[in-house]
Amino acid sequence: MMHGRKRRVLSQAFSDNALKGMEDVMLIHIRRFCAILAGEPAGEGGKYKNNFAVQNLAEWFGYLTYDVMGELCFGKSFDMLIDSARRRMVHLVDRAAYRHYVCGLWTPLDRWHLDQILIRTLTNDRWNFIMKSRVEASERAKERTQAGHDAKRDFFYFLLNAKDPETGKGLTTPELWGEANVLMIAGSDTTSTSLAATIFYLVRNTGAMANLMKEVRGNFSNVDEIVSGTRLNDLIYLKSCIDEAMRLAPAVPGAIPREVMEGGVEVDGVFLPEGTDCGTPAFSIHRHPDYYRDPLSYIPERWIQGATCQTAVGSWKSTKDTVEAARRAFCPFSIGPRGCIGKSMALMELRLTIARMMFLFDIQFADGTGEDEEGHFAMVDHFVVAKNGPNVTIRKRAVR
Template sequence: MPHMEGRSHLVQLIQAARNTSPRATGVLLAACLLLSLLWAVVYRLLFHPLARYPGPFLHRISIIPCIWYAYKGSRHVVLAKLHEEYGDIVRYGPNFLSFNNPKAIRGLSPKYVDSVCPSTCTKCVLYLDIYGASSGFVKAKYYSHGPPGHKFTANIVTAVSKAEHGRKRRLMSGAMSDSALRKFEPFVQEKIDLFLKQLMDPKSFNGTVKNLSEWFNFLSYDIMGHLAFGKGFNMLTSDEHHYVQPLIEQFQHRGSVIGTAPWLERFGLARILLGNMMRKQQLFREYATVQAAERIARENRGDGIDDIFRLLMQAKDKETGETMPMEEVAGEAAVLITAGSDTSSTALSGLVHYLAANPACFSKLKTEVKAKFGSLEEIQSGKPLASCVYLKACVDEALRLCPPVPGLLPRENHQGGYVTGVFVPPGIEVGVPIWAIHRKPELFPDPHTFRPERWIENSQEQIDLARSGMMPFSVGTRGCVGKSLAMMELHLITAKLAFIANIEPTGPLGDDYGLKDFFGASRDGPFLKITADV
């Protein structure tokens, strides 16, 4: 019988394998592995859905280059160079396309191939942008990784589901509303004034020459610590919590590497290959958990304050009337302190670097601020500050050259669709490289030059074109929920620093302010001498 004959052949194969010598078995396994790898290479080069898109050979066949650049923090620079070489669309990984084109960012309403197709149809191919409010793309698997058995709790940054993210954003929007910011501003002002005093004090941390990236971190963490957890970390006056900043950096760095290759954690390789990074991110998680627990305890005792934590606890979803569970509030507060501090401190560090390297720009900024305000105390949010055109241009130029997230924010579409006229198959990850598009010559002539005047003197058409490629806070419904707070800090700090201080380089400053892409931007310096402008 055929069935019995098949079983007989199977038994014979098993017996033959048992009788094979270990050496022969090893050779056979090696040959199978080699053939599998060879087939994977051939498939990814010739038959893969992305086979026709340009990119370096190693990037097209393997994820390893992506992992390496994520580890080194150079992904943003590599992507910019690849786009210079290959054009607006680059196959950066076997299953990843990078689009260096403002049309890929936002502003397109979904368009169906068949003009008579109803918008409820899920089968027709769409023409899409990647990040716009109507985009069909969702956050990629990059954001939801973890070891086997790990219970993944999403926050507003990592939530993949649009429904879940929408609920979180509705609940958090009240904590970041204009009325909330007006309530928070006096404390922000108090911390900025203390920051300036310490910065000009030769007896404070670092002595006469200050590492401005550290000091902006101290200021940002003190502000966000108070706003998120109801207490400051006092980093401006005490070094007790200074160890936290490197932990936060490693927390983000680990997420960047593991997000690029989730299987590193799935198969237990992360603790072997990234042991120190994994330990530090765990220390930060524990630190954030303690801070949240202490804040919850204060609220239960009745001595909490009107901070973001309380606003989140009291917030009700406008659609469902539901509130946010306490453990979810704690998780969101930890995200706020991480993202909120990095956002403003990165741009400020870069801005001061470029102002120190371009004294004429700093002089022009000083002149404008002193013409608007008669004293430091007068500098507050409002029409006079909003009318400082050159100050706003300096901030915009700093955000262009030093975006808080210099790499790209990966998205995927489970349906597939056309982006900038090319088809993206279902499941393929896509993104716009922020560092690269912020330095795209077609959008920004002299792209590597700090020139605030580009936002003032250029024609409105040129400015609009430039703004179409700007995404320092991302865009659409996934854009940074704390953008208004970050912009308030950026304008207040820049204005007050220009009003009261002089900045003096202690050595040659490079033409560019270097950042590392650990998802959030890692940086060091500039090292400057800050003195009172008397």
């Protein structure tokens, strides 16, 4: 019931109108991100300059997505893209999510405070994260409350104005920072994993990258035209490249536990009694040969009916049936009443960022960082994903 109420409050923040406002925030940071990768002055007053030969995109995408979410949750960017002193937060968020995952798998760790003995460093890091974000949230709450409830209609606005229909009370300050923190974790790390995975599979599959560049460069003649709307949404190869990366590298890869309700349930011929915790990892579903032909190959064409799917050992044509089966099994955002509420926002950020990168840059895999021993995007499941890379070299596209 509590979940339903919070979800109703938050869903107002994802209306079409609200999404338009989010795009403006995203674009400020995506432009800054692209300028930094291009080695242009991008910081305040144009003083900042960054011109590395090799870029670790897990890091840069992390700074980008945290800056976007910081501004949307707290009304102010963390400025990680332009201020290296502010970047430690990314690491702490990963640690906080990891601790949550470990304690969720064995609840006595939390209940009996065994976490302070058995996973002390992790617990301390999580505490550091809480302290940091509590300060951040209280400051923002103060600023925003003073600015009045009619300030910017971002996530904070909706949280600040949320009322319990029964009691008429708003969220307390601890509840407010709790909710803002959940959003920060849910919205930044997942998006940066999906961005990094997409570029990883593109630099490892240069044929797919060439097709995507052709699609983006053929449909836009100026980078500033790349904004959301039908022109961008109609880029079918772009969407397929992103979906195919999220299939092989889902940003929440592990089993999301659900508890069986009263009366039990039968799953796949097995009876699970009431109270059983169960779940299936998206990672396993997404690589199952019943749903995906050549499941370990990166083939964006599998999402496009009638397209030829090329693998190392031959080719096949995707049909209405193969596309439908693939769609039905695809669940990077989970499904049902607890499925991702931020899906449209995430897809907007993914499309804008990847399309702008394809328009502006020529990108190459640099030194193998970001790849696991099986040739896939290297991820460690911490509920969200710990990742490093891909390392790439980026050059501004040669304009003829």
